[in-house]
Amino acid sequence: MGLGTTFEKDLIAAGGINIVTYPGTPEYLADLAAGRLDAIYNDRLLIGYLAKSQNLPIKGVGNAGSVDQMGVAMKKSNVLLQRAVNAALKGLKADSSLAKLGEKWFGQDVSKP
Template sequence: MQRFKQLALALLIASSSAAAVSPATVTKGVLTIGQEGTYPPFSYKDAQGNLTGFDVDIAKAVAAKLGLKPQFVLTEWSGILAGLQVDKYDVIINQVGITAERQKNIGFSAPYAFSSPQIIVRKTGGGAYQTLSDLKGKRVGVGLGSNFEQQLRAAGGINVVTYPGAPEYLADLAAGRLDAAYNDRLLVGYLIKSQNLPIKGAGIIGQPEPVGIALKKSNTSLKAAIDKALLQMKADGTYAKISRQWFGQDVSKP
């Protein structure tokens, strides 16, 4: 089946239109996608319980370009990369930063978004932390197994407190159980804009970082097909429409 799937994807790449390939040629027409489902505005459930978000819309658009039906598999962030290695899903579309360390074990599409880490504090009584050095000796909440956790630990001297997802540590931050939190600048901006949380952004750390669609390193045919789909989305305006809906800007460039 895997050999057949690779052949089908190779045909997909060669095709001038992804839709020209029968959906039945690739895993019965389904692209399985790993996501958290608890990470607004990227992947979360709305008031009606429907999965929504920027990464959800990107995933649906990529699947459409491939001529496949998207099937989402929700997994906590701490285990999401391991799930890819045991074929729990074909890809992860969940703001996975492209890092040298991750590239040793998993493959990535071309970047589809760029963002920067940001320190998050309470609106009232929060510290004016501008650098990671300012966080030394402070209790800082972060997602378990995330690139953000690695950055905090590498900085040294920070009391890193890990959580399964952003809602948990943002709640503890708002309640005063943490001095700060650390996450994506786009997430911070969205929360400040759309939700009544008593938090605000502080220092933005480093340069914009690339985010890609994660997949198995061996699945080069799928990578090529996805890269082609992303190029088509940018060329026909699909990507810009999705990006502006969620962030008011095109986040496909540094």
């Protein structure tokens, strides 16, 4: 896992785990795919995207840790933009477009936590 990440801190707090750190995600994904690691712990969307885009023989499983919420940064005063973004997201969820985009880019439905 990445040195100094929140994921490393989670595993240190859990205790009893042999943690190996790497400079970045591509390096430990390569070691996982080559069988030099048993498992990795990271964001499910990042792992899904990299596994799919790099055609790696790995798969994300389970949910561990906390679910972090994502946001779209904008000026508080731009209420029209906020309404437009919220409406677009609501529409993407309603017609299953968000689920389809998640499958395309991450190999999983991102409309569900």
